[in-house]
Amino acid sequence: MFEKFRPLGDRVLVRRTQEQERTLGGLYIPDSAKEKPQMGKVVRAGEGERISATGAIVPLPVKEGDTIYFSKYAGTELSSDFLVVRKDEILGVLE
Amino acid sequence: MFEKFRPLGDRVLVRRTQEQERTLGGLYIPDSAKEKPQMGKVVRAGEGERISATGAIVPLPVKEGDTIYFSKYAGTELSSDFLVVRKDEILGVLE
Amino acid sequence: MFEKFRPLGDRVLVRRTQEQERTLGGLYIPDSAKEKPQMGKVVRAGEGERISATGAIVPLPVKEGDTIYFSKYAGTELSSDFLVVRKDEILGVLE
Amino acid sequence: MFEKFRPLGDRVLVRRTQEQERTLGGLYIPDSAKEKPQMGKVVRAGEGERISATGAIVPLPVKEGDTIYFSKYAGTELSSDFLVVRKDEILGVLE
Amino acid sequence: MFEKFRPLGDRVLVRRTQEQERTLGGLYIPDSAKEKPQMGKVVRAGEGERISATGAIVPLPVKEGDTIYFSKYAGTELSSDFLVVRKDEILGVLE
Amino acid sequence: MFEKFRPLGDRVLVRRTQEQERTLGGLYIPDSAKEKPQMGKVVRAGEGERISATGAIVPLPVKEGDTIYFSKYAGTELSSDFLVVRKDEILGVLE
Amino acid sequence: MFEKFRPLGDRVLVRRTQEQERTLGGLYIPDSAKEKPQMGKVVRAGEGERISATGAIVPLPVKEGDTIYFSKYAGTELSSDFLVVRKDEILGVLE
Secondary structure (H helix, E strand, O other), rough: OOOOOEEEOOOEEEHHHHHHHHHHOOOOOOOOOOOOOOOEEEEEEEEEEEEOOOEEEOOOOOOOEEEEEEEOOEEEEEOOOOEEHHHHHHEEEEE | OOOEEEEEEEEEEEEEEOHHHHHOOOOOOOOOOOOOOEEEEEEEEEEEEOOOOOOOEEOOOOOOEEEEEOOOOOOOEOOOOOOEEHHHHHEEEOO | OOOOEEOOOOOEEEEEOHHHHHHOOOOOOOOOOOOOOEEEEEEEOOOOEEOOOOOEEEOOOOOOOEEEEEEOOOEEEOOOOOEEEEHHHHHEEEO | OOOOEEOOOOOEEEEEEOOHHHHHHHOOOOOOOOOOOEEEEEEEEEEOOEEEEEEEEOOOOOOOOOOOEEEEOOEEEEEEEEEEEEEEEEEEOOO | OOOOEOOOOEEEEEEEEEHHHHHHHOOOOOOOOOOOOOEEEEEEOOOOEEOOOOOOOOOOOOOOEEEEEEEEOOOOEEOOOOOOOOOOOOOEEEE | OOOOEEOOOEEEEEEEEEHHHHOOOOOOOOOOOOOEEEEEEEEEOOOEEEOOOOEEEEOOOOOOOOOEEOOOOOOEEEOEEEEEEEHHHHEEEEE | OEEEEEEEOEEEEEEEEEEHHHHHHHOOOOOOOOOEEEEEEEEEEEEEEOOOOHHHHHHHOOOOOOOOEOOOOEEEEEOOOOEEEEEHEEEEOOO
């Protein structure tokens, strides 16, 4: 639905991974983890992060199609399925 | 109405997108998104952002006519239709 | 009244624009804008902003005679008509 | 009384301007200004401000004898007449 | 379980050390230490920390297999056994 | 008593000036000054302040034997007479 | 007990100095000092502090065997005797 949405700078557009999909991915996160992190798929990545001292743009360490983990309260919701997450809120990538 | 208003630095002058226009844009944002982001059209862009280390000005990644998303509490209102938003408050652009 | 007042650094001395003048300026700001920004005329501008990394001074993007908008709680009052506003509190200029 | 006091860095030693002197200066500040700024005369200026990136010292934009305005809560009191004010708390100079 | 998880930037993926394992390691931490730090083994390390002024990446001072100490409230839980910890939250390494 | 104490970095070891000594110094600070600053003598100065951008060390602007003023809540007490004060907490020096 | 513990970066591993040892050191700190600083011996020092602008590592100004003072609430406890303290929390060294 958000194909035409281009995230800015160090942001990525993410589609949340639904509950049952999480087990398929082999990384089932039990509810016991208090602040259970969120999982999702990168739909589109911004152009990158600007280095404040030089002005240069550094590409993001994640790309379209990556499955990522991000902290529970991260991101700004566009809809129940889609949200915008900043690079520094991404914990890691599922290879 | 604000054609003569020139936003400064990393700011952009934005005309809010009205509710029904949002569906036309194909990106209908259901109310379910808790902190529903705002949508609007860039009427005019400031000269750009200054890199604190070098003093150089970097042009903004959005331009006149772009439809942008920005977080719910972003910007300073000039009127019910017009507001001034800073570059870092812009989530993304609708291509 | 404050002609002899020279604002320092990135500050500008501003005379508030009175209510009726706002309509003449063509940019009538209805009260509906919750945090209605303020309008005023630049009486005098400071020497400019220092770039912390190099120490260089960058002239301000506004000059004597400009009509500017600044956020509602911006500035330090010198009197009911005059106040001192910093560059980063200025939203834009009326051309 | 504080002639032997040498303020450090970006600080200045200031003698407050008494109420009646303010009118002589031609810049009478009516009480109506809510957070009425303070006025005073620079008795002595520190050696200047250090640029964090280079370590260089930049002389202060005010000098001995200048009449300055500073925000209401600025400075550290040495006595009811004398206080120490930092460069960034100075609004402007009366020429 | 989290072998396929690649932590980003200055983060490391850590498996908590269980209570009895702590004594084997010779570094038994009595409960008396008020905010008893946590212990764990680095399962995988991110690519490193970016130097904000130059954009260069500096490898992390810990590697796979290291036993590390980190403050009690550090990290983001992935599960009761696994969590993601940032470089600056690591107190030290058990050689 | 603290001769063997070497303060680190931008810190100085200070012996408080007792009340009657303050008058001898000619700079009697009446109690009227609300947040009466403190006075003391520099017993020993740290090696200096590190410039974050270059790593260079800049010597402190005060030296052994100087009488200094520092804000009321400045410093860390070593005893009722001795305390450790950081450079940025020093208001000025009595020449 | 913590010989195998290598503190990271700008941290040092410290063994607290017990009460009676403080008098032997000649620097008896009376209880009158409100926020009585702590004393301890450096067991091991981290590799040093990274200069954010250049990425270079600067060795710590304290070494194994030094007796140091650090503020009352500094450090992270490993046990009742051992704790990890950061460079900036160290007030000074007893020569």
